[in-house]
Amino acid sequence: MRPPVAALRLRLGATIVAGLLVVAAAAAWIAPYDPTTQVLAENLAPPTAAHLLGQDKLGRDILARIVYGTRVSLAVGVVTVLVSLGIGAAIGALAGFAGGWVDEIVMRAIDVLLAFPGLLLAIALTGILGPSLRNVVIALCLIGWTGYARLARSEVVRLREREFVEAARALGVPERRILVRHVAPLLATPMLVQATFGMAAAIVAEASLSFLGLGAQPPTPSWGAMLNDGRAFVLVAPHLTVFPGLAIFVTVLGLTFLGDGLRDRLDVRRPTEL
């Protein structure tokens, strides 16, 4: 990849993600209407000056719902990634640092969890626990941590043998301190890259679950639920699906660009691409 393109991507990705964060934080000020207010008489109204992206079947403002939906999507993405990353990094780093049977057990457990496609497990869990955003996040985390654990472990195994760790050990620094003070900071970069991809995946997963009726419950505006609601009118009112679809697309694009760009910029080795 040629550097100028990579830099452009990084900048574009960062801009999109920053923009989304602003939208999510300032949703109440940006959204022109309340996202749940219905005006049945204006159902399926196409975009107008008053409603820039039109109105849905119940006459709700689509722009307002997308703006508030950003909150839902980002919240699911951020919380899922933070929890998964926290758990995954801790377990992975411990396994990598401890080695031996601890490592073996953790890696086997991860293998087992990886025998479940993430979305499938999320479907099963939200199906059993009942549909709600909280349960979506729980289900996504249950599988999500494994990726971070693997990454953390492989990084730690690599770092463990490096001179500075050996040196610290020779100086009598306790193992835990080495892990926290010397190894952990070096983990941050690859984890950050992984996290951007993880967020994109979590956002798409939430949309998929909402599509199946297992995610956000009405009247919570979620992009996936909006797409699902609008699908019935794809022939007569395409604006119901085009805009939330675009929102998902742009968000995933932004996160992917950001991740790709960070990886190139920081020269992170990744075991597998994407």
Add this chain to the structure above:
Amino acid sequence: MCQRGFVIAKRRGRRARAALAVLLLCVLSCSRPVAPAAPPGTVVIALESAPTVLDPRFTTDANSSLVSELVSDGLTTNDARGETVPALAEWRHPSPLEWQFSLRPNVRFHDRTPLTAADVVATYRSTLDPALGSPKREALAAIAAVEAPDPKTIVFRLREVSASFLESTSLGILPARLTATGPVAPAAVVGTGPFRVAEPLAGGGIDLVPWAEAHDGAPRLARVRFRVVPDGIVRALELANGGVHLVQNALDPDLLPWLAARPGLELLVSPGTTFQYLGMNLRDPRLADRRVRAGIAAGIDREAIVHHLLRDTATPATGLLPPSHWAYTDEVARHPYDPARAAALLREAGLGPDADAALRRFSYKTSTVELRRRIAEVFQHDLEALGLGLDIRSYEWATFYEDIKRGNFDLYALAWVGVRDPDIYFRMFHSTMRPPAGVNRGGYADPAMDDLVAAAHATEDRAERRRLYAEVQRRAAEDLPIVPLWWAENVVVKHRALTGFAPAPDGSLRSLAGARFAEPADQAPPGPRTSGAD
């Protein structure tokens, strides 16, 4: 990742190719079409959910009944006006507690065995046997004994005078050999109807083929296929594309103009007998309070839903019986949309905005059908304005229906389809008729109502019944054990090539027995260009 040498690569090349070939073979062998393609002339009907059972003693939901009545005949049936007419038998009513039926000659079951009175007796006796657990037992509770004095005659002796007995004899008849256990698996159901079961389809659908020896003549359709297409938009697209030829009451009203404009499709809107209502759990102390029920009734904007969501394919209802019904009265209390009155009623009942939030929350159950969920969101929005919270729970049909039958709900919306006999009021509102005995799902108990429905239940005099049912309707509209929502019209979109099909007010598809299907000549995937043939 790629650390191999040149030579190894060369040697491995052939194996890689072999591996790919194996993979390809696997794909090919797995992808052979397995489901039987519909033979030419097949009429495909899309249903939103699978018919769960075809044993006529167990069919309670609309889709099961729809298919079941094509396969099984009862002693009687109803005509387009809803009047009971003979089907398998003519009747005589020699005394108030005795009904005699004489079977039509030369009727054969789909397994070619002749229909005899013994089959009828066995079907009724098994249905009446509590051990079978038939949901239709209660409707036949008036029967004290059923006997077959000769192979062509069936005699019913009743415990009490029952105005609704005759209508309950539409129960489909099974051969005696199948009646011992139940429910009979769909593929094994044998009836005397115009169509017999060919095979159940993967995914919950079912194929029917004409019964060559049907007593009213064999249908001329090659095959009728009921396909389950869970997704609303896909049902519409299938119609447009020619993969489905008929959809009844399962299309989004907003798509109707688009569909009607497609070449080769036609839209038929006719009066229906479907009554949509809001059910409430009266065992819940909050909903036991009439003011709360009246508040909810006045708090939801039915007119707006009918106009904007249903696109006027329905009429706001005053009660269960439609205006065309002989026992209908329009002199009843109405509950027009009036948020201020609703708020006042709720405040009086202690559910005002300052009441505990948990008290002001209700669960609302509905099916997963998109239109139903959308309606639920409007209710949620309307009630939110009154300070009531609605937790919408949408379930797949079978689960939803089970919950309702079990009384497991706060609020729910459901429809009565094809109501003919006003005696349903007895099973709906009498305090002894809570499930599983009857369909008093909300657990309504009102002495005045009990007296009215019991009196109407016990008389055969039409004028007296009309008077009593008018009282019942007034009382129901006043006390609101259920909130009437609307009467839905019968909406059918079908291919013009399917002729001779007439929608029935109760949604029955029996006219398919006399329908013809002129297959478009071009059988290639029938896109818009080829499906226009009519």
Add this chain to the structure above:
Amino acid sequence: MLRLALRRLALAVPTMLAAATFVFLLIHLVPGDPVDVMLGESAARADREALRRTLGLDRPIAAQYAAFLSGLARGDLGRSLVHGTPVARLLADRVPATAELTFAALAVAVALALPLGLAAAARPGTWIDRGSVGVALLGVSVPSFWLGPMLVILFAIDLGWLPVSGRGTWAHLVLPAATLGFGMAAILTRMTRASVLECLAEEYVRTARAKGVSRAGILARHALRNALAPVVTILGLQFGALLAGTVITETIFAWPGLGRLLIDAINQRDYPVVQGCILAIAAGFVAANALADVANGWLDPRIGAAAARARP
């Protein structure tokens, strides 16, 4: 070769056992009484007790676990609460449809990704390369439940080339397979590109170039072959995502497969069927990974030895 296959198989067994344990635990992970979740709070006592007995929940957990495993060993997955039929039979009815769909989707993905990835690697930095990245991004960020109906409208309604939904002829397979395979094609394209580029940078390629082998010749004869191993690994790993994706694709296209069965079972709270579906899909995934590892061992014995221990 055979030894590798056997060893991989031996490893799949404990993984499946653990997966089964996990599935078994799912019902016990539910906070509160699983019977309450299934029947709802206000269900009748008798219904409750009956369901508890049917599910064996009235027995101690160890006994339940033993019964579950011994049933599993005999291929007995219990009976559907809704249909009353054995779960194994329900699964057997649906597996061919899902297998057909996933393999077709896999074929679509491979057929799209290999040429595209190769072309991108052959001319890095050109419009082909950029285009392939664009396609890959689209594939990752367009959700299948949006793509599906769009494809239907275009190919079935506007063009009238293909049927809308259902399973039957080859034509019925095209749209669901394309919908399901597109996302995977995106990932595979990127993987192929990266992998081929890496190979092209290898010493032996440069040697071959120096010996006068043409660039196209190198690509076709050497780089692609060598690049195949990581692609096959990703194929195996992504197979799980593909299987999970069938849930959505089958819902859209009314495809009577495992995914649809799973969603119906969840909606009907038919717990034994949910369990069976998850196990079946997990088994498919484990099998696909084992197959990918064995295939890789075939391509390169050195990878095989490592792959048998842990997937990359």
